[in-house]
Amino acid sequence: MRPPIPPIPPRKSQYGIDPSLVKKRVCELPGMTSVLLKDLFPDLPEVIYPGGEGVAAVRRATEEALRKVDMSRIKPEHSVNILASHHGFTLLGGEPYAEMLKTIKDVVEARTGCKNIRLRAGVGLRFRETEEYIKRFGLDEYFHGKAAGVAPIDEGIPIETEIGTLYGIKKVYDADWIIHAHNSDVREVHFHRQVDRAVKPFGMSYARIETRSTYHQNLGPRAANFTARAIFDSPFVQSKFAFACFLMVAPNGIMGVDADNDLYALNDRVTYLGCRYYGKMMTLFGEIDECIVALDFPCPVVYVFSAGVIYANFAGANTDLYDLDNPLPGYTWYTEAFYGKRGRPLLDDVPPLNPAIKMCVHNYAWTGYPSAFFSEHIPTVVVGWEQAELFNRDPQNLNYMKHAVVAETTEAAMEFAYKVTGTRKVLIFDGAIGGINLSEPLAEFLLKKAPAVSERVENELLPKWLRQRGVDLSHLKQ
Amino acid sequence: MKVVNLLAVVEAEKCKGCRTCERVCPVLAIKVVNRKAVVDAARCRGCAACEQRCPDYAITMAKRDEPVVVAVSTEGLDYAQVVDLCRRARLHPEQIVCYCTATRAEEVAAAILRGARSPEEVSFMTGARTGCKVECIQPILRLLEAAGVTPAPPKGGWQWYGRTPTVWEIPEGVKQKYTGRGFYFDEDIKLLNRVIEAPLQGGSDS
Numbered sequence: 181m182r183p184p185i186p187p188i189p190p191r192k193s194q195y196g197i198d199p200s201l202v203k204k205r206v207c208e209l210p211g212m213t214s215v216l217l218k219d220l221f222p223d224l225p226e227v228i229y230p231g232g233e234g235v236a237a238v239r240r241a242t243e244e245a246l247r248k249v250d251m252s253r254i255k256p257e258h259s260v261n262i263l264a265s266h267h268g269f270t271l272l273g274g275e276p277y278a279e280m281l282k283t284i285k286d287v288v289e290a291r292t293g294c295k296n297i298r299l300r301a302g303v304g305l306r307f308r309e310t311e312e313y314i315k316r317f318g319l320d321e322y323f324h325g326k327a328a329g330v331a332p333i334d335e336g337i338p339i340e341t342e343i344g345t346l347y348g349i350k351k352v353y354d355a356d357w358i359i360h361a362h363n364s365d366v367r368e369v370h371f372h373r374q375v376d377r378a379v380k381p382f383g384m385s386y387a388r389i390e391t392r393s394t395y396h397q398n399l400g401p402r403a404a405n406f407t408a409r410a411i412f413d414s415p416f417v418q419s420k421f422a423f424a425c426f427l428m429v430a431p432n433g434i435m436g437v438d439a440d441n442d443l444y445a446l447n448d449r450v451t452y453l454g455c456r457y458y459g460k461m462m463t464l465f466g467e468i469d470e471c472i473v474a475l476d477f478p479c480p481v482v483y484v485f486s487a488g489v490i491y492a493n494f495a496g497a498n499t500d501l502y503d504l505d506n507p508l509p510g511y512t513w514y515t516e517a518f519y520g521k522r523g524r525p526l527l528d529d530v531p532p533l534n535p536a537i538k539m540c541v542h543n544y545a546w547t548g549y550p551s552a553f554f555s556e557h558i559p560t561v562v563v564g565w566e567q568a569e570l571f572n573r574d575p576q577n578l579n580y581m582k583h584a585v586v587a588e589t590t591e592a593a594m595e596f597a598y599k600v601t602g603t604r605k606v607l608i609f610d611g612a613i614g615g616i617n618l619s620e621p622l623a624e625f626l627l628k629k630a631p632a633v634s635e636r637v638e639n640e641l642l643p644k645w646l647r648q649r650g651v652d653l654s655h656l657k658q
Numbered sequence: 659m660k661v662v663n664l665l666a667v668v669e670a671e672k673c674k675g676c677r678t679c680e681r682v683c684p685v686l687a688i689k690v691v692n693r694k695a696v697v698d699a700a701r702c703r704g705c706a707a708c709e710q711r712c713p714d715y716a717i718t719m720a721k722r723d724e725p726v727v728v729a730v731s732t733e734g735l736d737y738a739q740v741v742d743l744c745r746r747a748r749l750h751p752e753q754i755v756c757y758c759t760a761t762r763a764e765e766v767a768a769a770i771l772r773g774a775r776s777p778e779e780v781s782f783m784t785g786a787r788t789g790c791k792v793e794c795i796q797p798i799l800r801l802l803e804a805a806g807v808t809p810a811p812p813k814g815g816w817q818w819y820g821r822t823p824t825v826w827e828i829p830e831g832v833k834q835k836y837t838g839r840g841f842y843f844d845e846d847i848k849l850l851n852r853v854i855e856a857p858l859q860g861g862s863d864s
């Protein structure tokens with residue numbers, strides 16, 4: 181068996197405990213190993229990062245992708261906002277995304293003569309998160325002091341759409357042109373269901389609370405992402421949209437960079453890749469019959485990831501998240517909303533959280549996302565009193581520790597989990613690059629299951645998923 | 659219901675009086691007086707919006723010595739009225755509308771029946787929208803509207819701008835236009851209608 185892959189190190193942030201308090205990573209414990217994603221699914225794409233060239237490969241790929249983009253409407257006297265989102269900075273340590281942002285600026289400046297180029301970086305529910313990344317990756321200097329984090333409670337502007345008025349963040353749109361700089365990593369499949377994934381930030385990280393609440397409370401689980409399309413298609417946004425540039429991500433790394441003046445063409449490519457590569461990984465994880473989950477990554481509970489699959493999606497992996505015939509995953513905010521006062525779903529057909537998860541060992545994960553639903557429904561052991569206290573001080577997580585217990589060390593937490601659950605299968609969400617850190621019995625299990633999963637996705641599920649989304653295959657040939 | 663265990667504290671030397679905190683506070687508990695921000699400790703619901711947006715990092719969140727429990731009970735109200743108000747807003751009374759505080763629609767409805775006339779008053783009374791501050795403005799506005807209340811956003815504030823469309827209001831033409839692109843409007847309407855009509859579980863909160 182292979183040794184574990186070094187996990188992404190803890191990161192200093194106001195949303196997590198101090199890195200010095202993370203004394204042990206779960207993958208360092210006895211009995212842990214790793215599997216390479218290519219050993220599970222040999223057809224996964226070749227990646228440019230990680231690789232021998234480092235982020236230089238990302239710069240080259242960005243320059244190459246931007247060559248085919250029309251920038252002729254951007255004039256030297258104009259202003260341009262490059263729009264970024266927090267999530268890109270959590271991918272493979274964040275450098276590749278930061279490098280893509282810097283390269284876009286350089287290329288636009290060189291091609292158009294425009295000097296007034298700003299960075300506007302949106303967030304999820306941690307309003308200072310991109311401020312932290314801007315400092316960390318030197319983006320403020322790179323953009324000559326014109327890099328700013330923006331939050332959904334900042335000043336807004338109304339945007340007239342074909343379904344009525346929605347609201348965007350004023351600072352996102354305060355330039356002549358906007359460039360949508362994002363990534364294809366699937367992340368919250370439970371929310372967007374891989375429908376218009378490439379458009380989502382227009383309804384989320386670039387949007388005001390009114391719009392985000394529309395997404396999560398007004399439309400329903402399979403219509404939600406229409407808010408993003410409504411905003412993007414509005415005459416106001418269309419009048420400013422220059423082009424999109426995406427880091428193309430697969431579960432095993434960065435495939436390249438894709439850019440287009442037509443966001444929907446790019447979206448079809450993102451949908452195809454998301455369904456194919458991440459779909460396989462999620463279907464494989466859905467096969468797991470029992471396991472202990474270990475959270476060990478610098479981001480909130482729901483977003484820690486393993487092989488590109490976030491914990492929130494593994495918690496719903498008992499249903500096929502890509503199959504739009506399924507109305508509700510085991511976890512999404514609509515699902516969470518539908519639990520009544522006795523803690524049972526209001527409808528009998530609401531699926532439970534993945535019953536394969538026997539226990540969750542929360543070794544290291546951040547606050548800043550409402551996560552009490554998880555500790556309420558999955559037995560959870562949090563490592564260290566400091567981490568427990570941090571959750572007790574987070575306005576979004578005041579109920580998290582009501583349902584979780586505390587262990588003093590990682591070793592004690594895992595011992596407890598082994599004893600209580602009786603399983604030796606452990607899946608570690610630590611962002612290991614190119615593979616999965618896990619226990620030996622689970623590694624054997626996944627290696628055995630993967631070939632049949634691959635075949636089922638290729639022949640049966642992928643054609644159905646793409647049909648449900650009306651993906652235009654001609655865009656894929658480009 | 660929310661146990662408010664934090665309190666915003668302003669470091670006066672750092673404050674430049676820019677009013678950002680005043681514009682984002684969901685319960686109007688912080689105001690600039692004589693060019694310095696001042697927190698009304700009894701009103702503050704510990705949401706940290708001001709602390710997270712202050713451009714000068716002049717605010718910190720302190721742990722309260724005595725946490726304050728804010729809750730609005732349905733006891734003493736005609737529960738049929740609570741149910742009716744929720745259903746008119748197209749919400750199940752037991753459905754959670756604020757994920758951070760696990761506030762249910764019935765509690766917001768109860769606050770409105772007890773006199774809340776704006777999202778700010780709802781948040782002050784129930785604690786809803788004092789967690790992430792992002793996701794729950796629409797159900798609150800829908801419940802107010804269903805009660806015949808048309809609140810105005812706080813003057814000069816960024817707290818909220820307006821109610822937005824629901825799935826029941828998506829024009830037929832829009833649905834037709836995007837059919838086959840993965841948006842399941844009518845199916846979502848059916849699902850949400852089933853939730854609204856689902857029986858009450860009752861009993862104490864889990």
Ligand code: SF4
Nearest residue numbers: 673674676677679712
């Ligand atoms: S946001 Fe900060 S600087 Fe501005 S008034 Fe409030 S405390 Fe003062």
Ligand code: SF4
Nearest residue numbers: 683702703705706708
């Ligand atoms: S309620 Fe929130 S925004 Fe208002 S003063 Fe308290 S912490 Fe600040």
